[in-house]
């Protein structure tokens with residue numbers, strides 16, 4: 104990186120969010136954008152280390168719920184891809200095709216997977232025989248490729264991204280619905296309680312479904328600029344799709360029945376974008392404790408044997424429960440402080456001669472941006488205590504900001520006002536079925552925002568009138584601008 108990367112941020116998050124985002128990615132050394140293929144980026148260690156931890160938490164949560172890991176090929180035969188018409192129609196503008204091996208044309212064109220339903224389903228039809236095989240729950244950690252035509256942004260939208268996709272087969276429609284609820288629970292457990300991201304889990308309106316889905320559910324996280332980012336989504340796949348792939352099973356009564364499938368897609372690299380934007384501030388990144396690349400950094404203030412010994416012995420103790428580093432670089436202490444604040448390390452320990460003589464140690468905690476003096480003997484215990492409350496503090500702050508952004512609107516001018524103030528509007532709405540699409544189009548035209556759907560976690564029935572057309576409202580929906 105250039106020398107400049109050591110300086111602090113020059114743009115304020117609340118003043119120019121977009122510039123702030125670009126700058127923090129470069130200065131915290133998360134990604135290098137100078138790779139020579141548009142929409143592709145080089146993930147740097149500081150991002151990879153965190154994302155590895157993110158993967159682990161998400162995969163562990165999935166395995167606990169009975170998902171088994173697979174690694175499928177990156178390429179999908181064209182004939183698989185063409186089996187289901189809605190899917191191919193929705194995805195074909197975004198597919199990268201492999202057509203040659205060396206200088207020979209391939210027998211069949213191969214898609215670089217944009218998502219893997221058509222890869223898994225071909226195997227499901229071979230593997231699933233009886234009701235005893237169900238539910239059949241899988242997942243894989245994978246990178247997927249989409250020829251995005253919208254403007255790309257690092258982590259948020261690129262042409263290759265890193266995600267987890269789960270693919271499940273169920274005996275009944277009710278089991279598929281249950282899986283959606285389970286996925287919502289997983290999102291809460293991991294996205295909120297570990298990554299610290301507040302969200303709403305929506306059922307999308309009927310006009311806004313995944314290509315090939317019967318129902319689509321999705322998580323929206325709010326960016327500080329008032330736009331929502333779609334995070335993990337869950338789909339109940341259309342029966343046409345399962346039919347096209349012959350995913351059948353023999354039921355208890357001996358009859359052959361068609362199975363139901365669901366999928367869930369937490370995109371780790373995209374969620375990482377939300378972690379940067381939701382928690383970061385004008386000094387740099389802030390990582391929840393569990394997914395910080397390094398949890399504790401020790402800064403020796405002077406080059407001294409006693410300090411070095413102390414640093415090493417602290418490291419040894421803290422290493423038992425956290426990732427810790429000592430910064431022996433030749434930068435000045437001030438430069439080191441700024442550097443690690445930019446990097447979002449949860450706790451910094453400053454070791455100086457004066458403190459050591461008094462048997463004291465200075466801790467700096469990034470959750471509250473506060474310094475603490477502790478007794479030398481208490482230092483490790485205190486680090487442990489802070490580690491247990493650290494993420495909770497980030498969550499508290501993020502939750503309260505999120506709650507304040509959701510406001511009720513009674514009519515289109517009120518929706519407009521809330522959207523312009525970077526919020527999410529909640530309104531009575533005629534219908535999330537096809538007949539409501541007209542009202543959604545009026546909203547989009549007038550405000551640039553979209554109907555994101557109805558909440559799945561709270562059954563909200565409307566007894567009012569549609570904020571747009573004034574007809575009887577059947578739903579309460581949320582409206583926001585989206586990326």
Ligand SMILES: [Zn+2]
Nearest residue numbers: 533542569572
């Ligand atoms: Zn309406």
